[in-house]
Amino acid sequence: MKFSIVVLLCLTLVGCGSGGPFKSVPVSGVVTYEDGSPIPVGGMKVFFHSQTPPKEGMHPRPAMVGVGPDGKFENVTTYKYADGLVVGPHKVTLVAQEANGKASKLIAKECADVRTTPLTVEVTHAGQVLEIKAPKSEPFVLTKCLLALATLAAALSSSVAESPLGFVKGHSWGWVGSRGDYTSPAAAESMRNLAETSADTVCIAFAPNLKTYDTPRFTWGDNNSQMVSDDEVRHAIDLARENGLRVILKPTVNCEDQTWRAWIRFYRPLSEAAWAEWWACFGDFLEHYAKIAAEKNVDAFCLGCEMNSTESFADEWREVIRRVRAAYDGQLTYDANHGRERLVTFWDEVDFLSVSAYYPVAPPEGVTEEEAVASTTPKTEIVATLRQVRDELRDLHQEYRKPILFIETGVTNVRGCARYPWSHPDAELGSPIDEREQANYYEAMFETFWDEPWFKGFAWWDWPARLYPIDEAGGNRGFCIYGKQAEG
8 A cells, every 4th residue: 555755754753742832833844955956866865853941851852854955844743743843943963865765975074964064044933934955065085104004904893894785685584592502602603504594684683671661770781691792792793704794783671471572661650760761771771782783893783672662752762862872872773573663763763664565465355364374475466465555665665765675574384374474383283384485584574675766675483593403494493494395
């Protein structure tokens, strides 16, 4: 189903409330170079960051608007569609892309970061026409001296190049990250086998446990004897580099009581104090691993996974992201669960969008699910479903002008897996192993998304730190494709 920009903006703001103590007024405007000439990009978004002091304990929400081909904009949205901007001073940031969706280098890079942008506006009245004049990017000139220094630095450094993370051909590795998992000989062998699949990226995923879904505090790293230590995480990154792999670091949280993290909440009774305690702890947690990501120069950092109940807390997420960016200057993303891609309230704060892409294939009309899972799901049915998903995600990309990564996707090798891709190995014990259906899902994913210019790639779920012996692959009912038909 196609969505208009109006509907998309409304959806992203569901549950966000009104402007509270802040007055906003409708405005319009134009973005050009400093000399008044147009900026020849394929698409641009403007973000306004109010510098008005907080009132009643609230900060003004950042606003956004898309820019037309002529550089003009209207319908700026802060709290609800086209409500305009909060009266007062704003910093302005610009995100521009070429027609193929790649980031444009035609605007000075400092304009994309609220910490460095030279662009500001002062909003005084309704109907105001804002003029935003962006500096051009400086041409990059590398002297012989700088080239020599760069060559020397490269020779002395064991880190990978600092270029932005490109297209991802990878696997999620090491979940859930129990103490000792990452430093065993089995982990080194697992990483080598992963690299031999022609992958170029590994997403290292691990988590501490909350005691229950309504426990606001938790411990991690060296203070949590159940999960991998900080040095184990560093070692896993080193293993990836030794095998020529780029690294996405993905710390997230789990619940010891087996509640899905999407249902973390504090309502017995509803407690703002408990939520505040949670956000402070979660911010400390992500900042801790962001510092390790910076230390090890990883290629991207994922801010969490499938945290549905938190996604409407836009201000809290923005503060967490601010803390993470202060610790780590690489690319940031967040992993939204499939079906919730349009409900995340802070996509504007990340560098690319990520999805747990477990899209189910519905049975054909007139066929029950019980009947459908009795036989192998044909690839044609899977492709038909994924094409609808592709069209919806293309619309999402066009709104945010950011690439989309399937940071998790895949199915087990159990018959019916395409009907419920998120289902874990012990969920359908009555269903037989069906490697053909698993391979069908992989092939359909490749055929549907590989050539989309906005698509950033796959980090297939999952590849354990302790692999099963390859001669047992035929009896393994998990997601991992090692030794299975889908690997070929």
